Amino acid sequence: MTPPGADLTVGDEVVVDVGPVAHGGHCVARHEGRVIFVRHTIPGERVRARITEGGEGDRFLRADAVEILTASEHRVPVRCPVAGPGLCGGCDLQHVSTAHQRVLKAEVVAEQLSRLGRVDREVVVEPLADEDGLRYRTRVEVAVGEGGGSPFVGLRRHRSHDLVPIEDCPIAHPRVGEGIAAAAEDARGRELTGIAAVDVVAASAEEDVVLVEVPADGRTERITVRERVATRAGERELTVDARGFWQVHVDAPRAFVEAVLEAAAIEPGDRVLDLYAGVGLLSLPLAEATGPDGQLIAVESDDLALAHLEANLAAQPQALAVAGRVDDLLGVPRKSRRRDKRSRPPARSHLLPPTADVIVLDPPRTGAGRGVVEALVAMRPRCLVYVACDPAALGRDTGTLGELGYELRGLRALDAFPMTHHVECVATFEPPSGRP
Structure with a gap:
């Protein structure tokens, strides 16, 4: 039947x-x-x-x-002409008032923590500095296509490779909007022949918008841009590749640095690990907080990001940048690795200390995973600060940490991607006594 x-x-x-x-x-x-x-x-x-x-x-x-x-x-009426069924897949929540978007995201975070992490907690998603969820994005990649014999730049439809032509994007920073318009004009003038995409980047410490043309083979010219991050603890300038990872909300770098520093509560002389460090957005202020008698060890696997990380930490003698995957350096076998009775787990790197006072990690969307979490808890930190871009991954790793005796003591959810379902969290875990 x-x-x-x-x-x-x-x-x-x-x-x-x-x-x-x-x-x-x-x-x-x-x-x-x-x-x-x-x-x-x-x-x-x-x-x-x-x-x-x-x-x-x-x-x-x-x-x-x-x-x-x-x-x-x-x-509410959508704030973008290409948002809606069958159109651009970038914004899921254009039809929802900005305030209620945060309510819905809070419900998702709370549900994932409860179902996967076995932690019941009220969640409030905090707004960042933007124009009611618009004009915040400092980086946008537009694809180059052709329709009806006319080249254009556009964004992809939801779960599709098909393109929706655009001339602007309402969530793009005004400077990025100008760059998108310039790329669209170049496309119409057939100046982007052989180009698959254009990255439009408005770095905070640069006067000009950067347009990086991406050929079909993906091999682009490496362009370094400067980002300035002003926080309550001071102003810092870092370098990053124009196509490298950087928080895209214009206010997110400040908000993340301040949230992590508050959660970590670094004391002078502390030994601190910053895992999945990128170019050092968090590493640099963490290193400064440890002082000359402390130690900051930052781990990053991407070669280009690592080069910028080393440059950004160059003035901090107490800081060390370590190349490699976090799981490999901790001696955690990869899930995808084929093993037989003759194979051995990777050896734990001597560059990572046996213990740490504070561990900060910002893993990819899949989360840290049980093996990495177990290895971090074995280092007996008094505080573990977890920056999460995916509520489900945070929920899973929260559950593992709870099994190992680390309780969720603090949680801040930041609306770093208005008009979309994405939300960033900064979670603080501690053993019940404050020290295992």
Whole structure:
């Protein structure tokens, strides 16, 4: 017997009542027992949803809301002409008031911590300095395409390689907006032949916007830009590759440095680890906080970022930049590594100390993982500060830390990506006594 709703397929439309927000920029709805993740909705709405992915046998379906039958009080007109079903996939929450976006993100963080981390905690997402969620992004990559015989620059549709042409982006910093317009003009003039994408970068310590042309093979000219970060603890200037990783919200570098320094509570003479350090946004102020009698060890695996990290820490004799993957240096076997009875786990690097007073880590979206977390706890830090870009990864690693005796003592959630479902968290973990 075919279960109810099993015959739904791509293109079908159904009327559904929208349930809670879910991690990933959509809300949960059900139709005759089938779970449907519906974009462009708000909990409590009634919508007509068009199936965009999935079919018989799939655990769930994906859909877009193509008609709002009963609207939420928090629904607002979208602030971008290419935001909506079938259009640009960059902004999930353009249709939600900026204040309520933060409420929804807080619900997601709290749910992931409870379900995966077994920690119940009220979460408040803090706004950063932006124009009501607009004009904050200092880096945007636009792809180069051609339609109807006319070249253009654009952004990709949701879960697609297809492009939506643009002349501007409402979440882009005004200087980046000017750069996008210039790239669009270059495309129309056929000056981007052979170019797959253009990175538009407005670095805070540079007068001019940088446009980095990316050929199809990805090999670009290396351009160094300077970023200035002004915090309560002072102003610092760092170098970074124009295409390298840097927090894209114009206010995020300041907010992250201040949040981490407050959470870490570094004391002069401390030994501090900064893992997944990048170019040293956190490493430099952490090194300064340890003082001449302390030690800061920063770990980074990307060669280009490492070169900038070393340069940015050059004036701090108590700081050491270490090249390598965090898991490898800690002696943690990689999950993807094929092993047999003759293989051995990687040896723990002698460059990492056996103990540390404070550990700061900013892992990739997949999180640190059990092996790395266990190795860090074995170093017996009095405080572990975890910067997380993914609530699910934070939830999983929170659960592991709890099993090992480290409690979640502090949490700040920062709205570093307004108009999208992304949220950044700074979580502080300590053993019950303050020292294991």
